[in-house]
Amino acid sequence: MPHLFSPLKIKNIELKNRIVVSPMCEYSSEDGFANDWHLVHLGGMAVGGAALIITEATAVSPEGRISSADLGLYKDEHITKLKQITDFLHAHGAYAGTQLAHAGRKASHLQPWLGGKQVPSNEPNGWKAYAPSAIAFVDSEEAPLALDKAGIEKIKADFKAAAARAVAAGFDVIELHGAHGYLLHEFLSPASNKRTDEYGGPFENRIRFLLEVIESVQEVWPAENPLFVRISATEWTEGAWTADDSVALAKILKDKGIDLIDCSTGGNIAGVKIPLKPGYQVEFAEKVKKESGILTGAVGLITKPHQADEIIQEGEADVIFIAREMLRDPHFALRAAHELGHEVEWPAQYVRAKW
Numbered sequence: 291m292p293h294l295f296s297p298l299k300i301k302n303i304e305l306k307n308r309i310v311v312s313p314m315c316e317y318s319s320e321d322g323f324a325n326d327w328h329l330v331h332l333g334g335m336a337v338g339g340a341a342l343i344i345t346e347a348t349a350v351s352p353e354g355r356i357s358s359a360d361l362g363l364y365k366d367e368h369i370t371k372l373k374q375i376t377d378f379l380h381a382h383g384a385y386a387g388t389q390l391a392h393a394g395r396k397a398s399h400l401q402p403w404l405g406g407k408q409v410p411s412n413e414p415n416g417w418k419a420y421a422p423s424a425i426a427f428v429d430s431e432e433a434p435l436a437l438d439k440a441g442i443e444k445i446k447a448d449f450k451a452a453a454a455r456a457v458a459a460g461f462d463v464i465e466l467h468g469a470h471g472y473l474l475h476e477f478l479s480p481a482s483n484k485r486t487d488e489y490g491g492p493f494e495n496r497i498r499f500l501l502e503v504i505e506s507v508q509e510v511w512p513a514e515n516p517l518f519v520r521i522s523a524t525e526w527t528e529g530a531w532t533a534d535d536s537v538a539l540a541k542i543l544k545d546k547g548i549d550l551i552d553c554s555t556g557g558n559i560a561g562v563k564i565p566l567k568p569g570y571q572v573e574f575a576e577k578v579k580k581e582s583g584i585l586t587g588a589v590g591l592i593t594k595p596h597q598a599d600e601i602i603q604e605g606e607a608d609v610i611f612i613a614r615e616m617l618r619d620p621h622f623a624l625r626a627a628h629e630l631g632h633e634v635e636w637p638a639q640y641v642r643a644k645w
């Protein structure tokens with residue numbers, strides 16, 4: 291059996307293969323609600339054989355959205371449509387994950403296809419962003435408000451309430467979005483966290499907010515269900531968050547009951563050059579896995595079945611997160627099985643199209 295198709299048990303789920311749909315913002319919601327776009331978009335990838343499908347960054351509060359069109363889990367009313375989606379994913383052999391997120395200083399922006407610019411807080415569909423420190427992502431943007439203690443407590447409660455709704459919506463996995471310069475990452479990084487209280491300064495203080503968010507999620511998220519964290523394993527620049535910091539964090543998260551670290555990079559410091567090439571972030575999944583012993587996911591320019599299979603075979607990561615290739619081909623997993631010479635079950639409706 292190809293390594294990409296070997297099952298993997300993580301707590302109460304057993305992935306049928308190592309192919310995970312990476313979270314991808316669709317900017318297609320109104321007031322956080324999922325709709326038929328999300329059902330078709332995510333459902334197609336379940337039909338296409340992925341083992342685990344993770345929703346886009348799903349905001350835990352309205353002000354935690356990147357744009358006014360983000361998906362959310364900040365109202366009980368959001369649950370019904372998401373439950374229909376998770377039921378569909380389950381019926382087609384996939385597990386359902388949600389990526390709980392708060393955009394921090396990157397909140398209140400336009401959808402990318404409308405230009406992606408910040409929407410000033412005094413304009414319709416704009417609001418004031420919150421961050422660990424009052425430092426804008428780029429100088430041309432309105433600076434966020436630095437969170438006070440009450441604000442920090444509110445966000446911890448928002449993550450907890452969203453996690454409880456994720457249970458009601460039938461999700462099997464929660465991934466906390468600690469990457470790409472959004473709020474949890476902003477606390478981790480010395481580049482965006484200049485606080486002088488117990489949430490800023492040394493490494494132990496900068497990771498405190500993430501650890502507290504994890505604890506509040508764990509109060510409602512069943513202990514037998516997997517809990518993942520996506521991090522930016524490096525910021526690709528001196529004097530910022532490093533791969534060694536990621537290993538140190540992973541050891542702590544492992545002890546805290548986190549099951550898997552999804553190793554992305556970057557996104558918190560404007561203008562940094564990222565050396566893009568196929569599999570450019572795999573080395574971080576490998577380092578974190580080997581030096582901390584936690585399960586990891588590799589992501590980023592992994593587009594070919596043999597490439598993905600080799601990463602698993604070499605023990606560089608435990609699962610492969612695939613984003614853009616899934617948009618090109620939602621049936622990537624069925625194609626991968628074919629290209630790797632492995633027999634998998636096809637949806638009955640599609641069997642006549644089998645290679």
Ligand SMILES: Cc1cc2nc3c(=O)[nH]c(=O)nc-3n(C[C@H](O)[C@H](O)[C@H](O)COP(=O)(O)O)c2cc1C
Pocket residue numbers: 312313314315316345346347389467469470520554589590591592611612613614615
């Ligand atoms: C359309 C789109 C939306 C994305 N939205 C998210 C998101 O909501 N959360 C996240 O962590 N990453 C997001 N990403 C990043 C992807 O999950 C992934 O890490 C990145 O695209 C690299 O993987 P790839 O080369 O397979 O596309 C997004 C990427 C794309 C292309």
